[in-house]
Amino acid sequence: MQHDFYLAWRYLRHHRTRSLILIVCLSLLAVLPLALHILLDEGERLMTARAEATPLLVGAKGSAMDLTFNALYFSESTQTRITMAEADRIALTGWADPLAIHARFRVKGHPLVGVSLDYFDFRRLSLWSGQMLAMLGECVLGAEAAESLGLKPGDSLLTSPENLFDLAGVYPLKLHVVGVLGKSHSPDDQAVFVDLQTAWVMEGLGHGHAEAASSPFDPADLAADAKRVTYTEITPENLDSFHFHGDPANYPISAVIALPHDHKSGVLLRGRYLSAEDAAQIVLPLESTRGLLQNIFRVGALFDGVLLLVGSATLLVLGLVFALSLRLRQGEIHTIFLLGCSRATVVRLVGAEILLLVVAGGALSWALLVWIQCYAGDWVRHFVIS
Template sequence: MSGLLYLAWRHARAHGARTALLILCIALALWVPLTAGVLARRYNTDLRARANSTPLLIGAPGNRYDLTLAALYFRPSERIETISYRALDELQAENRATCIPLHQRFTARGFPVVATSIEYAEFRDLRLAEGSDPLRIGACTLGATVAEDLGLKSGDFLYSDPTELYDIARPPALKMRISGVYAKTGGPDDGAVFCDVRTAWVLEGIAHGHVEAEEIDEALVLSRTDDSVSVSGALIEYAEVTEANEASFHYHGDTSLLPLTAVLAVPRSTKDATLLKSGVNARMPLQAVTPSAVIDDLLGVVFRVKAFFDLVGLFLVVTTAALVGLVFLLSSRLRTAEMRTLDRIGAPRSAARTLIALEVVGTLVVAACLSVSATALTLRFLPDLVASF
């Protein structure tokens, strides 16, 4: 057997180009369905885990998929309508759940800015790697991925992205002081910037503060009187909440109408969850959805599409196997003289078949190893699609 192994190895080396081409074709045919299957199982598990850990989401009537994806995975969507802060007060008044406000309409350096309360960190079990939670207006705490990618830490500053660069009517970017960094969780929270909901209202332009007249750059002053100063908004590059002006930040109008994008409700019991959901959907101009049911429906559609591509992958494997078999069959026909030589030197009659089988098995083993390695590399370097879903 060792002699036949040596002959198979020498034959593969002598026809290196053909052998390499066969290995690559087989490895590719195996890599596509293998990687797709592993990724599908991973994302299915991770997506369902995030959804199953979130009991109830409440938001404006509309597309429940947009509401769920935005609230759970911070996926931006301009189609999500806001709800008023009054809705949060009414939900809390029912005393059936812990209600956590969410506001997610802005970004900072491309990362989503998630405005919420301290209860969110407790609910998601977010641990601080350094610093503190964003308790003050104008402060923020970074997810682990944000801090790593931007090279920021506690005490540094992060600027929000302006919504309309050339629209002077829109509020300028906000210079936020980083109060802390959360430890890595492996989920969407790693790629978000967290702040208090009051900070989101500053970003909206609803809340604003005042500065002392002597602190204003004269280049920005349009006009000045004894008791007022008119400043050019077009020249203000960014706003900043400091210890000097924090107390002056206020809202105009009814504070109960301040916007939120969703409310994350954690019912105290299954009965409370049922009553709260049915009550919201029946009486209030809101919608309450169960994230696990929404994700199940979404993944049901995705996996029906995946079933089609699984058939395509199976067809690819079968076609490749047929072509490889044809190549080895034609190769064995061309090696008739070689097989006759084996017979003349006294080799067993099964030696020719064993030699071909060793070559086939060796090619398949090398191709399978290459396919598994390629799948491992793909999973290693592919971005985490769940964290940025």
């Protein structure tokens, strides 16, 4: 038996390209459906965990899914927004604590999220370096956002102009990075957090009377002058000149996370939003997420079917390839018969080759699946959730 495997190994090594192709094909046959399930399970785990940690969500009427994704995963949303009055309304009931979220803007591909400091406690987000938001114009970065933007406390981050052609629009705001959060393996890692007031300054609801600043001018490079960016910067010197107009209750927010004090309070609060005339809705993020997951799993089951068909076809093709290769090896098989090899030994040699290919394919599958398992969470967050 030892000789069978040795000879099979020598044969496979000699025809290494063919062997490698067979191993990869066998490996993919196993990896594709399993990887799909790993990713689906990881997606379910991540989405359910985030949704489970968020008891109730209040937002403008419309798609519950859109609201959930915007408030929980900071996805871009076209949904109508609500105002701070909704947060006040929840607080006034005495049944729940409101956490307002402003998730309208994006900066360099990352969601810019306006929250109150309570949000960090609620999500158990702790600082990895620097300090928490203390002043208007400051921001705290999620771990992955800090890494991809290459920023640390003390650096600054210029927000993107909302509309290039809006000449009367609001200048971009130069945010001061004061802290970087520790990794939480959640969508918070991708976010740039600012105080709600800072978000409203970016909306143009609050402003100062200081002159807008510009990026440095190089007299030697006149062509670069056109590229200079004018922006607003909030500094300790001009902080006092910043103020807001209008009733803060009318300031826009994306959603309110409601944290009921107990189950009964949650039920009562939900009852408050049953009226069809109410402009806001209350959703259970877990229900919305499960609804979405059910659809995803239905698609996953369809993929399973497709993969089963493709896998069967690939297996048949591999069988054909192997059968044809045996026909091509008639000369070699004739030789070993001449050397005194029995038919049973030929079968054992071919069996050893198949076994080695299957074991190598299995090992490759295992390695790939371990690798996929390690990064599944990150991939789901990057490519699916965010």
